């Protein structure tokens with residue numbers, strides 16, 4: 001099969017190569033999926049799991065990419081809940097070969113059915129950004145209707161999902177980002193926007209929840225805005241700052257079949273809009289991951305036309 005591999009961490013996305021690899025076999029509780037569309041987060045190449053297995057042994061050349069939408073072609077021993085021929089989407093294991101390939105072997109529990117009226121490109125754009133937003137807001141942030149949320153990077157892949165899901169849940173949304181992102185963040189449902197390069201973040205006043213996708217100084221200054229009992233949710237590693245009288249939580253997204261189904265249902269009935277930027281082929285994927293212009297939304301690789 002065709003697959004993108006990485007061998008050299010220092011080379012980053014420029015070191016990705018399109019090669020021939022053997023098709024994967026389904027292990028216990030796995031399915032093999034013929035991939036129609038795949039998603040990739042550039043920061044994957046900085047994560048240890050891209051380079052080593054769970055015993056810290058080198059697993060290069062490894063196939064990156066963890067989001068997929070496709071069709072089940074084989075079941076492993078003991079696999080239940082999915083069948084051959086079924087359309088699925090989901091989030092692959094961080095420590096195994098991923099989804100920038102024609103086939104992937106993946107535990108069935110990491111997948112959910114993809115309804116027939118949802119395009120594979122849409123399905124592949126949702127798992128990381130949708131699940132991260134859902135888990136950060138509702139599991140870690142314990143968001144309640146009427147609360148206010150400061151959503152950093154509100155026009156980005158995760159931030160646009162956070163903005164829409166929090167708004168639907170009855171929260172007041174203050175989005176942030178670059179000046180050029182203002183209208184996009186407002187279109188996704190932010191009620192206010194802070195241009196982090198030109199506006200004073202401190203003018204926001206108090207908020208109940210900060211959803212941080214940036215870290216560093218922005219995170220430290222945001223922690224000071226959190227009201228008593230509020231929460232700082234970080235998806236960029238351990239929180240560098242704590243609210244004076246609240247919680248700081250960092251987490252790594254996990255696959256969840258029920259949450260994937262909630263997310264795709266919202267896309268079907270128009271409550272959730274995707275944020276897809278470049279759509280490319282596997283042959284052109286390396287160029288797509290090394291854009292000459294600023295990325296605007298999620299890059300999706302359409303593996304099968």
Ligand SMILES: NC(=O)c1ccc[n+]([C@@H]2O[C@H](COP(=O)([O-])OP(=O)(O)OC[C@H]3O[C@@H](n4cnc5c(N)ncnc54)[C@H](OP(=O)(O)O)[C@@H]3O)[C@@H](O)[C@H]2O)c1
Pocket residue numbers: 041043044128129132152153154155156157158159176177178181196197213214218234235236237251252253294295297298
């Ligand atoms: N923990 C987890 O489970 C998890 C899950 C998903 C993602 N992540 C991480 O979360 C981060 C965001 O992911 P994403 O896919 O949403 O990325 P993305 O699509 O690039 O969105 C990030 C947005 O924030 C903006 N931004 C970043 N730094 C900024 C700054 N200093 N001032 C103003 N705007 C700024 C970006 O603008 P520019 O492009 O102009 O910088 C972009 O619009 C990544 O580091 C990713 O690895 C973690």
